[in-house]
Amino acid sequence: MTIRNPILRGFNPDPSIVRVGADYYLATSTFEWFPGVQIHHSRDLADWQLVARPLNRATQIDLRGDPDSCGVWAADLSHADGRFHLVYTDVKRYGRTTVGGATGVSLRDFHNYWVWSDRVDGDWSDPVHLNSSGFDPALFHDDDGRSWLLNMLWDHRPGRGRFGGIVVQELDRAAGRLIGGRRLIFHGTALGFTEGPHLYKRDGWYHLLVAEGGTERNHAVVMARSRTLFGPYEPHPDGPVLTAKDRPDAPLQRTGHGDLVDAPDGTTWLTYLCGRPLPASDRCVLGRETAIQPMHWGEDGWLRTLNGDALPVDTVGTAKGERAPACERDDFTDAALPPAFQWLRTPYPEQIFSLTARPGWLRLHGRETIGSHFTQALVARRPLAFRYAAETLLDYAPANFQQAAGLVCYYNATKFHFLHLTVDDSGKRLAQVLSVLPLDEGVSTVSASVAIGSGLVALRAEVDHERLRFAVRAEGDAEWTWLPETFAADLLSDEATLPGLPNFTGTFIGMACQDMSGTGQPADFRYFHYLEE
Numbered sequence: 001m002t003i004r005n006p007i008l009r010g011f012n013p014d015p016s017i018v019r020v021g022a023d024y025y026l027a028t029s030t031f032e033w034f035p036g037v038q039i040h041h042s043r044d045l046a047d048w049q050l051v052a053r054p055l056n057r058a059t060q061i062d063l064r065g066d067p068d069s070c071g072v073w074a075a076d077l078s079h080a081d082g083r084f085h086l087v088y089t090d091v092k093r094y095g096r097t098t099v100g101g102a103t104g105v106s107l108r109d110f111h112n113y114w115v116w117s118d119r120v121d122g123d124w125s126d127p128v129h130l131n132s133s134g135f136d137p138a139l140f141h142d143d144d145g146r147s148w149l150l151n152m153l154w155d156h157r158p159g160r161g162r163f164g165g166i167v168v169q170e171l172d173r174a175a176g177r178l179i180g181g182r183r184l185i186f187h188g189t190a191l192g193f194t195e196g197p198h199l200y201k202r203d204g205w206y207h208l209l210v211a212e213g214g215t216e217r218n219h220a221v222v223m224a225r226s227r228t229l230f231g232p233y234e235p236h237p238d239g240p241v242l243t244a245k246d247r248p249d250a251p252l253q254r255t256g257h258g259d260l261v262d263a264p265d266g267t268t269w270l271t272y273l274c275g276r277p278l279p280a281s282d283r284c285v286l287g288r289e290t291a292i293q294p295m296h297w298g299e300d301g302w303l304r305t306l307n308g309d310a311l312p313v314d315t316v317g318t319a320k321g322e323r324a325p326a327c328e329r330d331d332f333t334d335a336a337l338p339p340a341f342q343w344l345r346t347p348y349p350e351q352i353f354s355l356t357a358r359p360g361w362l363r364l365h366g367r368e369t370i371g372s373h374f375t376q377a378l379v380a381r382r383p384l385a386f387r388y389a390a391e392t393l394l395d396y397a398p399a400n401f402q403q404a405a406g407l408v409c410y411y412n413a414t415k416f417h418f419l420h421l422t423v424d425d426s427g428k429r430l431a432q433v434l435s436v437l438p439l440d441e442g443v444s445t446v447s448a449s450v451a452i453g454s455g456l457v458a459l460r461a462e463v464d465h466e467r468l469r470f471a472v473r474a475e476g477d478a479e480w481t482w483l484p485e486t487f488a489a490d491l492l493s494d495e496a497t498l499p500g501l502p503n504f505t506g507t508f509i510g511m512a513c514q515d516m517s518g519t520g521q522p523a524d525f526r527y528f529h530y531l532e533e
Contacts, residue, residue, distance in 0.1 A: 003046045003316035004323055005252060006274060006289035010382030011506030012038065013215075013288035014074040014196070015271040016138070017261045018084075024261065025051075025120055026271065027077035027086065028290055031505050032373075032412075033342040034349075036061050036072040037088060039120055045269060045292055050339055054086060054115065054124040058347035061113075061127070064374045066345060067094050068412035069502035073110075074196060074257070076138035080147065080173075086124065087114045087137040087149065096500030106156050112137040112149075114171070128176050133167065136211075140168075140199035147171045148229070149178060150197040163188065166197045166210060168229070185231045188212060189222055191240070196257040199229075203301060208233050209241075211257035215288070215504065216494075218245040219256030221272055223303060236302055241295075242272060242310050252291055252312040253277055254284065260295070260303075268295045268303065274312060275494070278386065281466050283493035286383065287506020292316075325532035326384060332362040332527065340381040340530075341510065345374065352377040361395070361524040366403055366515025371413030371436065380410060380510020383463065385532040390509045391460045393526035398423045405513035405523030406431070407459040409468060411492040411505065414438050418512060419459055419470040419483075421452060429454070431472045433483060437491050438498045447485050456526075461509065464533075466490040 008015070014029040024042045036055030040048040055061045055072065063071045070091035078085045092109040112135070113127035130137065134154040141147050149171045155164035166186040172179045186208055188194030196211035205225045213220045220243035224233035242258065244250040258272035271292040275284035293313050295303050305311060330338040335355055343349060352375065354363045364377040383390075396405045398421060406420030418434045433447040455475035462469045468489040471480040490496065494503040509530070513523040 001044060001046055001317050003292060005291035005293070005312070005314045005316070006276070007046065007048055007292050008040060008290035009286065009384040010289065011287035011508075012290045012382075013273045013504065014257050015273060015290040016075060016077045016198075016259050017269075017271045018077050018079050019261050019263070020079050022264065025077060025084075026290065027075045029074055029504075030072050030342070031069055032063055032066050032071040032345050033505070034063060034345055034347065035342070036063070037075045037086065039077065041120070045263070052121045054117065055088075059126050060115065060124070060347075061090060062347050063090070063345035066090070066092060067373060067502070068414070069504040070094050071345070074136040076198070078139045078141060080141040083116050083118055084120050085114065085116050085139055087112060087130065087139055089135040089137060091135065094502050097502075103158060105158050106162060108154060108156065110135040110154060112151060114139075130171070130178055131169070131182075133182070134164070136196045138198050139171065142229070143201060147173055148199070150199055152195040152197065153184065161192060163192060163194050165194060166208065168199075183230050185229075186210070186224060186233045189235050191218070191220055191222065198259050200260060202297075205301060206233075207303070209258060209260065212240070213243070213245060213256065215254065215256065215273075217254060219243065219254050219273075220245060221256055221258040221270065225301070238302070238304065238310065240310055241303055242270060242305060242312060244312055247311060250311060251276070251314040254288065255291070255312045268297065269293065270295045272312070278465050278490055281490040283490045283495045285386070285490055285493045285507050287494060288504070327531050329527060329529045331360070332525070333360055337362075337379065341379050342381070343379050344376055351375060353379055357522075358524055361526055362511065362528075364405065364511060364513035364523050364525070366405070366513045366519070366521040366523070369514050369516060370408065370410075370416065370418055370434075370512050373413070376512070376514065378408065378410065378510060378512040380408065380508035381528075381530065383507055383509050383530070386465050387463065387533040388509075389460065389462045389531045389533060391458060391529045392511055393456055393458050394421065394523060395456050395526070396421050396513075396523040397454075398429065399519075399521060400517060401425065402516035403514070403521045404434075406511070407461055407470070408510060408512045409461060409463070409489065409492055410508045410510065410512075412503075414442060414498055414501065415492050415496065417468060417470075417487050417492070419461065419472075420512075421457060424449075431457070431459075431483075433470055433485070433487065435487060437488070438496050439491075442498055447483060450481055450483060463489050
């Protein structure tokens with residue numbers, strides 16, 4: 001068996017893994033993208049297929065108004081008594097981080113919920129609100145039949161470290177509520193930023209796994225253990241179980257926020273998030289991805305990497321050639337959106353797109369501005385590589401300059417490049433790029449325009465590491481017309497940001513339509529072709 005990391009490329013952070021029989025299920029966070037939570041399935045830990053996005057209706061979650069990089073954080077997937085359980089945070093307010101340290105009041109809203117289903121790909125329940133004391137909830141099902149909710153504790157008070165430790169409280173699954181009081185069981189280590197708890201029981205020990213060091217280059221997987229559930233917990237004598245914080249040469253960076261699973265043969269595997277920086281700019285345009293590697297329990301009862309060096313690995317087993325580049329063409333012939341695609345925030349997709357209004361086309365209804373935190377018509381997918389191209393065919397007749405539709409490379413409301421069709425004051429149709437970038441106090445620019453006659457127009461984007469180029473081809477033209485500018489693809493990354501804002505997602509490539517006049521002028525897209533180069 002050969003495993004090439006990351007096993008889930010592109011924006012797929014905060015992995016939570018569970019095995020049921022011969023089947024592995026892996027949940028990752030989706031933040032403001034809808035539907036909420038991605039669950040992949042595998043039989044061999046190497047090849048994974050998306051099988052569910054469980055938070056998919058308005059009674060479960062409504063992300064409208066959630067700020068960028070908020071929404072669904074760190075879902076935890078578990079299985080007990082023949083049922084799957086999912087707990088997750090919906091972040092409603094983030095504010096801005098205190099740039100000079102934790103000196104002021106930091107008010108945030110973290111609501112933690114629990115849903116369940118008898119089938120991972122079935123209909124999941126409506127949510128039960130559990131608490132709002134912090135984020136990264138996880139369930140631990142003890143061998144006595146009792147279940148416990150863990151989460152990090154947010155300390156908003158001035159002068160505090162924000163991350164107040166790990167708390168635990170019993171969950172009465174039959175009654176559907178928490179019982180008893182919460183107990184603070186772990187304050188964390190000197191690395192700080194203690195979050196992402198998971199609890200396991202092995203050989204009479206309770207093993208607590210947490211993420212520490214923050215989700216940037218100092219991120220780490222840290223473990224502690226205790227003979228009793230409530231502690232005290234003794235930290236691992238070696239320090240972090242896995243980290244790349246002191247190894248800038250490691251192929252996988254930002255490694256942390258892990259979860260453990262035992263294979264049928266008894267081996268233990270650690271899945272964790274990671275980032276792959278671009279070689280030149282050192283920026284992670286693909287966001288935080290998911291990796292996995294085998295671990296070893298020592299004679300002293302502590303978990304370590306196979307080499308004992310606490311380093312992530314990019315290959316498990318003997319590699320046989322390179323991963324085949326993806327080539328995916330979606331023709332929108334089905335009544336459902338192709339599984340690679342998601343949209344932003346709204347649980348009412350019929351308000352922003354339709355696959356039946358014009359069969360064989362994806363129709364986007366012109367809604368709020370691109371970057372709106374409420375209802376915008378933007379349907380996109382994750383790029384999975386540093387070099388790729390995307391192409392679509394657009395049928396669109398804007399009536400005024402407030403209407404625009406086209407192809408977008410998007411990270412969030414503060415950073416995107418939008419190749420769009422619109423019209424000038426004389427009614428002449430044109431193509432141009434609107435770039436919103438996190439430079440200085442935030443800048444927005446519009447490229448030189450290209451005149452486009454009536455009829456269908458093909459739009460193309462090509463990304464090569466830090467460089468992005470756009471082209472258009474009007475109906476009847478044999479060749480592409482390339483816009484003369486080269487755009488900064490690396491600014492669509494976690495590391496490029498306005499001060500104090502969260503950046504926890506990754507670049508998407510897709511289609512968008514806005515209508516600031518409020519008439520809902522639609523745009524129709526015939527296909528979307530994604531090709532890695």
